[in-house]
Amino acid sequence: MKLNGRVWKFNDNIDTDVIIPASFLNTSDREELGRHCFAYLRPDFTRNVKTGDIIVAGRNFGCGSSREHAPLALKEAGVRLIIAKSFARIFYRNAFNIGLPLLESEEVQDRVSEGDRISVDLLSGEITGGSLEKALFARPIPDFMMEIVRSGGLVKYIKEKGTF
Amino acid sequence: MGMTITEKILARGAGLKEVEPGQLINAKLDLIMGNDITTALAAEELEKIGIKKVFNKDRVVVVLDHFTPNKDVDSAEQCKIVRQFAREQGLSEFYEAGNVGIEHLVLLENGIVVPGDIVVGGDSHTCMYGAIGAFSTGVGSTDMAAAMITGELWFKVPETMKFVYTGKLQPWVGGKDLILYTIGQIGVDGALYMAMEFTGDTIDSLPMQGRFSMANMAIEAGAKSGIFAPDKTTEQYVKGRAKRKYEFYASDADAQYKEVVEIDVCGIEPQVAFPSLPSNTRNISEVGDVPIDQCAIGFCTNGTIEDLREAASVLKGRRVHSNVRLLIFPGTQEIYRQAMKEGLLEVFLDSGGVISCPTCGPCLGGHMGLLAKGERAIATSNRNFVGRMGHPESEVYLSNPAIAAASAVLGRIGSPVELGLKA
Numbered sequence: 001m002k003l004n005g006r007v008w009k010f011n012d013n014i015d016t017d018v019i020i021p022a023s024f025l026n027t028s029d030r031e032e033l034g035r036h037c038f039a040y041l042r043p044d045f046t047r048n049v050k051t052g053d054i055i056v057a058g059r060n061f062g063c064g065s066s067r068e069h070a071p072l073a074l075k076e077a078g079v080r081l082i083i084a085k086s087f088a089r090i091f092y093r094n095a096f097n098i099g100l101p102l103l104e105s106e107e108v109q110d111r112v113s114e115g116d117r118i119s120v121d122l123l124s125g126e127i128t129g130g131s132l133e134k135a136l137f138a139r140p141i142p143d144f145m146m147e148i149v150r151s152g153g154l155v156k157y158i159k160e161k162g163t164f
Numbered sequence: 165m166g167m168t169i170t171e172k173i174l175a176r177g178a179g180l181k182e183v184e185p186g187q188l189i190n191a192k193l194d195l196i197m198g199n200d201i202t203t204a205l206a207a208e209e210l211e212k213i214g215i216k217k218v219f220n221k222d223r224v225v226v227v228l229d230h231f232t233p234n235k236d237v238d239s240a241e242q243c244k245i246v247r248q249f250a251r252e253q254g255l256s257e258f259y260e261a262g263n264v265g266i267e268h269l270v271l272l273e274n275g276i277v278v279p280g281d282i283v284v285g286g287d288s289h290t291c292m293y294g295a296i297g298a299f300s301t302g303v304g305s306t307d308m309a310a311a312m313i314t315g316e317l318w319f320k321v322p323e324t325m326k327f328v329y330t331g332k333l334q335p336w337v338g339g340k341d342l343i344l345y346t347i348g349q350i351g352v353d354g355a356l357y358m359a360m361e362f363t364g365d366t367i368d369s370l371p372m373q374g375r376f377s378m379a380n381m382a383i384e385a386g387a388k389s390g391i392f393a394p395d396k397t398t399e400q401y402v403k404g405r406a407k408r409k410y411e412f413y414a415s416d417a418d419a420q421y422k423e424v425v426e427i428d429v430c431g432i433e434p435q436v437a438f439p440s441l442p443s444n445t446r447n448i449s450e451v452g453d454v455p456i457d458q459c460a461i462g463f464c465t466n467g468t469i470e471d472l473r474e475a476a477s478v479l480k481g482r483r484v485h486s487n488v489r490l491l492i493f494p495g496t497q498e499i500y501r502q503a504m505k506e507g508l509l510e511v512f513l514d515s516g517g518v519i520s521c522p523t524c525g526p527c528l529g530g531h532m533g534l535l536a537k538g539e540r541a542i543a544t545s546n547r548n549f550v551g552r553m554g555h556p557e558s559e560v561y562l563s564n565p566a567i568a569a570a571s572a573v574l575g576r577i578g579s580p581v582e583l584g585l586k587a
Binding site for chain 2: 013015017018021022023025026027028040041059060063064065066067068069071086088089090093094097098144153154155158159
């Protein structure tokens with residue numbers, strides 16, 4: 001599975017409150033959530049994000065609340081992959097459960113620039129393009145999580161398998 | 165090889181003799197909890213999967229507490245979806261309006277969660293039940309839906325980080341200060357993916373309310389869970405409440421830990437977490453001049469009757485500063501009633517405070533006291549992220565109830581000692 005996309009860079013400890021502020025949690029309408037992604041932190045985000053874009057962040061991405069609305073808002077806005085130094089654990093599960101893959105890499109955030117167009121092989125974790133002079137390798141996604149991504153999320157995975 | 169309390173509880177749930185950190189297990193759940201925001205999404209997922217009934221109507225608990233009483237029409241619609249779901253499912257534990265409370269306190273107060281349980285909840289502060297020796301952790305709505313159908317969920321057995329607190333606490337220092345201090349030391353991802361185990365002689369004499377605050381905020385250090393080995397204090401709390409049989413687990417002497425952190429509490433002052441991370445802590449003596457516009461006391465972190473007593477002991481006979489709005493959020497209706505009986509509500513009213521019904525309210529920037537641009541609040545809640553309580557350019561400072569109450573009187577962040585109070 002190869003992904004190509006434009007990079008949006010973020011810092012450490014991007015919490016779920018800034019990804020989708022609580023004032024927008026009075027609905028589970030995906031489109032509505034997508035419209036308010038990073039509403040206050042980066043008001044230009046939803047105007048300029050394109051389907052296929054990739055978020056590159058620092059440590060502890062998605063910390064804070066358990067709201068699945070956060071990965072849903074990102075996915076709905078068009079984000080197809082997040083690469084971070086580390087992820088908060090509830091966000092990690094939630095993202096895979098809704099079919100949004102995540103990759104962990106200590107180096108990528110320091111090496112790529114905002115707006116870079118990079119290519120990522122989800123299976124091998126190989127990342128190329130943009131400001132990268134040579135390929136970087138993120139930690140490969142565990143097999144079990146990869147199966148969920150292939151199905152398009154936990155619900156579809158369960159439907160396919162007929163069991164858990 | 166010995167096991168930690170967390171490993172023992174998870175092994176029991178997985179039907180295994182032993183488990184070790186890193187192992188993927190499928191564990192039977194004793195309880196699944198959701199609120200108005202997260203259950204709405206989970207109910208949708210359930211529908212998508214095409215499953216009609218939850219695995220056990222007595223083990224799925226729903227509490228409408230976040231945007232309630234309905235803060236706007238959209239919230240009303242969302243609550244309606246969840247209420248309908250609870251009715252259709254015939255859930256025996258459904259809480260709203262007259263029997264409501266902030267979800268975690270409702271589950272603890274009513275003995276719905278018991279020691280030794282494995283619990284997941286659609287709320288990140290579900291880790292709070294570790295206070296009574298249960299393994300509990302927050303999950304998203306899809307996991308919640310899967311759990312509601314099967315009564316099971318997969319877990320990676322976490323490594324455990326052990327904290328040993330020793331010594332006697334200073335006046336006006338409690339569980340909230342210990343956890344803020346700890347997060348200040350290890351950082352907001354200091355215990356990422358791990359279980360935090362709170363031990364030591366300080367903990368042995370720490371009241372349940374202090375344990376609540378500590379377990380509640382384990383997530384703020386990135387932890388999967390935070391746990392206390394049950395003891396006499398636990399027994400006293402759960403006796404007469406527990407709706408089910410319970411079991412006390414304890415770590416083996418030769419259990420393996422990822423790290424052991426020893427903390428001498430003797431020198432720890434009341435802590436204040438500055439914006440915009442719970443780890444950005446300072447001693448109360450080092451706060452400086454920080455004027456405030458609002459003081460919010462209560463919530464799941466500090467909404468017990470003991471917390472309200474602590475706040476009232478500072479506010480009694482005093483008036484809130486003219487620049488400050490004091491808001492009180494009792495944790496449950498029962499706590500509200502008890503506060504009324506003890507005359508605490510009168511103290512709050514006399515001091516110039518406003519008393520809310522139990523709700524998460526402004527803690528997550530929902531309603532009932534949001535902040536305008538440039539405004540500052542001190543709060544006994546658990547998060548001070550950017551814009552958490554309102555405008556993205558407003559600020560939240562976290563503290564214990566006594567510091568918050570004293571600050572409301574002073575008009576700036578300060579301590580009861582400045583008001584001439586001794587603990």
